[in-house]
Amino acid sequence: xxxEFVLIGADGQPLPLAHRRTRPFYAYSNQKVLSRRRNLQxxxxxxxxxxxxxxxxxxxIGSPFIMSPSLRCVFHTPHGDVEATNLELYSESVLxxxxxxxxxxxxxxxxxxxxxxxxxxxSNDGRNFSNPMDFAYVIEGGNKRLRSRY
Numbered sequence: 001x002x003x004e005f006v007l008i009g010a011d012g013q014p015l016p017l018a019h020r021r022t023r024p025f026y027a028y029s030n031q032k033v034l035s036r037r038r039n040l041q042x043x044x045x046x047x048x049x050x051x052x053x054x055x056x057x058x059x060x061i062g063s064p065f066i067m068s069p070s071l072r073c074v075f076h077t078p079h080g081d082v083e084a085t086n087l088e089l090y091s092e093s094v095l096x097x098x099x100x101x102x103x104x105x106x107x108x109x110x111x112x113x114x115x116x117x118x119x120x121x122x123s124n125d126g127r128n129f130s131n132p133m134d135f136a137y138v139i140e141g142g143n144k145r146l147r148s149r150y
Contacts, residue, residue: 040064040130045120052116052139054101058084060122062130063093070126071095075135077118079103095122102137110139 007015042062050056060073073084073095084097102116110116116139119132 038125038128040122040124040128042120042122042130042133045133045135048134049115049136049138050099052102052104052137054099056099057086057096058099059090059094059096060120060133061094062122064124065089065092065095065122066124068124070124072123072126073097074121074123074129075100075118076121076132077103077137078116079105079108102139104139112139112141114139 009015040062042060044061046059046061047056050058065071067089071087071089073087075082075084080103082100082103084100086096086098088096090096104110115136117134117136120135121129121132123129
């Protein structure tokens with residue numbers, strides 16, 4: 001249904017035409033919105049491998065992505081979950097983000113080139129997550145970033 005607010009002055013009368021109306025907007029059934037937030041499906045990740053130092057811009061394709069403060073893109077790794085940063089909702093079906101660095105514990109070392117499998121998940125509400133998509137972090141030491149391999 002469509003709503004429009006009319007502002008009322010202290011005297012109980014509508015304010016003059018120039019100040020009294022908002023733009024009409026559509027309100028949806030709360031149950032329908034909640035259902036859409038829960039039924040999130042991912043179809044593809046732009047890349048299946050990425051540098052362990054993070055920082056690369058990637059995107060996921062799925063639906064329906066809903067822009068809200070609770071929108072999250074999470075990488076579920078063997079060493080803990082990390083959230084992607086700089087989420088940008090391009091459309092209801094495309095979400096851009098910056099790859100977070102891999103959470104390597106201080107007491108663990110990996111040789112360069114090691115691939116660590118993890119999963120990418122997205123949530124519209126912070127509680128209900130999408131189906132997982134496979135992803136692998138590639139461990140690279142020092143400051144080298146060999147983007148051309150991916």
